[in-house]
Amino acid sequence: MSLTVFAMTGASLVGLGIYGLLALPQLLRRIISFNLIGSGLFLFLGAAGARGEAVDAVPQALIITGIVVALAASALAVGLVVALARRSGLVVLPDEANPR
Amino acid sequence: MTALVIVLALPLAGALAVIALPVRAAVPVALSATALTALSALVLAASVWQGGPVTLMVGGWQPPLGIALQADGLAAALIVMSALVVGAVAMAAWFEMAAARAGPRAAFGFWPLMLLLWGALNAVYVSRDLFNLYVGLELLSLAAVALVAISGTAQALVAALRYMIFALAGSLLYLAGVVLVYAGHGTLDIGLLSARSPAPGDALALGLMTAGLLAKTALFPFHVWLPPAHASAPAPASALLSALVPKASFLILIRLWFEAMPELASTAALLMLAGLGAIAVIWGGVLALVQSRLKLIVAYSTVAQLGYMFLVFPLAGGDGSAQPWAAGAWTGAMFQALSHGLAKAAMFLVAGICIAAVGSDRLGDLRGLARALPMTGFAFALAAITLMGLPPSGGFTAKYLLMTSAFAAGQWPWALVLAGGGLLAAAYLYRPLAALFTRDARLPVHPVARAWQGVPLALAALAVLLGLLSAAPFDLLQIGRPEPAVEGL
Amino acid sequence: MSLALDLALCGLILCVALGAVVGRGVFRSVIFFITYGLLLAIGWARLGAKDVALAEAAIGAGLTGVLLLTAHGRLRRMSVERAPRVGPNPMAATTGIAVALALGWAWFALPAPTAPDLAAALPLTGMGNPVTGVLLHFRAWDTLLESIVLLAALLGVWMLARDVDWHAPLGLRYHARPGGVLASFGRLLPPIGLSFGSYLVWAGADGTGGAFQGGTVLAAVVLVAMMAGVLPPPRVAQGGLRAALVVGPGVFLLSGLLAVALGMGFLTLPPAVAKPATLIIEVALTVSIAVTLAVLVIGPPDDKEPVR
Amino acid sequence: MTLWLHILVLGLLASLAGALWRVWHGPAQSDRMMAAQLVGTGGVAVLSVLAALQDWDLLVVALALAVLAALAAVGFVKAQTPDSAGDPEETPPPTGGDRRSRAVRATAHGD
Incomplete structure (x- = not known):
């Protein structure tokens, strides 16, 4: 039962993160939303891996790998956001997709 | 097996060495790592050719515990194509990314990033483990985004950020599918998954993974990030990004739909994938037609050319996989992946030479450039022949195979797409060709080393040779092909 | 009773995530995200995943938090205009809810759990902690690639430097009042953190811990020391820094190639030497992870912020 | 004993909820940050009790949280x-337009 609670929390976190990603233009908040989606997925996986007799170690290892990868991606994304603000003062993406 | 290990490990080891060693050692180390890896790629392809797929259990652990790597014919072909492209890009970058031209920052960062990107590509080509593929894709995306940002302008940063957002969203969608697969089956190995007992969540998992990979492959309507990103990067980086990076996520799509979960491939889903591909061919072509910068034309052409590869899904997937035309369609799509890689890399390297020669890639500024740089103009023309799909190029073989399969399958609308896409390519490539080969030169031309000019020419020639000598790659691609159907065409 | 506990905890986690997404203002969002990492670490502890809890506490709550906080501080000063205020977005809400519902449905449709049998193979690795066994033996290729992913991100961050700053020390110029609280703290934390981080690496073989968790704690120590002005930030050109960045993945990769040269498979560690070899790899990885993460958060070489 | 520990954890979680309320309301940035530090301290407490309840290894996690909270x-x-x-x-202490008072004012404006 507890596992279901965690899995549902994970699913809701994914939903919340997707909302944030689509609805919030500020780039730092989008990075936060990415992290919410990732950790929600990991929570779901962790709950699924804890269903058996013993807790499955493989999902735990996958999740640790995933957390580190998410940190790497967040760091690069944050760096890009800061560099963009430094060059042009923007904290959201300009609307047009094409460079001139 | 040793060749496979070298192909996987040497680019990564080269990148580590380039980072650790003093800056002056970077170029020799990177070039020798590139040469050795390219040699091993050829050895690997030869051993696949002779002995069938090469398999490697990392650490000696069998799946589901360990990770299996396998180089089948398709992976070997992509590894060789990538080695050729990276080799050419490294040669061009030797001139173009020199510290005197590109600045110390870009000159430091380009080499390790190129090698990391290559290592990630090779890792993705051979991996049979869905989570390992996720890690490989992330490495690929981060290196690719960094290569876009290397130019340092605000415009490049915007393009890199947009790319990053799409790449991250794609990764997470893919990861969601991986999570569902592991929760349902307790394994991530593609081979074990094909023999699994189906679970209700499988369709959802496949859908999520497909959506994520489409975003990474820049299929319409997820293509908006690609042209600005590929056009903002320095030309050698653009060549890598456009020729190679989308092929990795496309290959995973092939692995999922043809090997891991072929029974889930419903006709409607396959038609939708190909339909999006068809729209991409037309829409990418139309947008390429209205651009005024060479790099943007070439980048939009990537959107269009990637679309052709998706015609493989209804022609060779699902129920169609047992049909006589499946082999032709499958091979045609893979030929498209290979020949587009070679030709597109050549075009971006040409763009780099143009920028070095006249300081701009606007069509108006390129007028008459072929008079001063005939090798470069000829290279662009050869690459254009492949992208238009004219005989005897590799692009022609690809489109011929796809078209005959489409007629044999009775799915003639795809043939219209192939024909229309070829006409559009001719139209959008005519403008830069006409500008290059016009008589009146506009701007003074800085001299460009002949060796540098020879690099894209060699790549473009290879793309044409792929069509002339299509028998060998054709046979290589059949090795380890899922469900080898009756050879019909 | 424990169900009530989990319900309360998950409720808090959801509230905090909601606060991070719908709350107005970026700073509030960032702070909620930091508390989110904290609560999530408790959640992992409840799920019995101690190693994940440790990783989440160190990375999710610690490093990502400080990364976002410093970025927010800089954006506030550098941005020309604020982000436009946005109202509720029905399209985004529908998409989010649909995906959440689909995942929720998938949970109830999951077949009975099947897991690979680790018990038989684990003794061959010499590891008592199955998670470490999976990370460094069964899925060693993942872990090697993952350590290289960090390096790729760092190269990417360095490429964001301006050309004029390239030879400057990494990050901003940190300074603190000599003898002040921060400077003293910068001297107090390192010994504690160093011993704790090293303990985590050592304990990882059989108990809770591991190279990534230990490396993150060490990175935190390095960061605090740099921010307190105790440790001068390095330059890209420094050979020692660059060697430290690659020693972990380098040793890992070379051990894998050595195994090939000796006629075993790629990344194979024979049971006889598995335990000491793993320890060497882990120590090297820890050094690289600590240094990479610290300079990743410090950011690219940067001289002075533009004043707007 | 177990029951009491459970009740203790629930009580601690309730106190965390109180701190979260402060994070939401602010109004100053420093209010939010201090509340987050309070959540960190509470988290260490929760983990310590959970260690008694489930597994003493969780004390390591609590310690990690304590070390890392300082970083933020x-x-x-x-x-x-x-x-x-x-x-x-x-x-020096604020005497008009110096750096510190500007920093404090920026803080008081919230975001």
């Missing part, structure tokens, strides 16, 4: 100064 506070303090790298302690 340092990052916050650094972000408050105009050059984002200094120390608010460095300047």
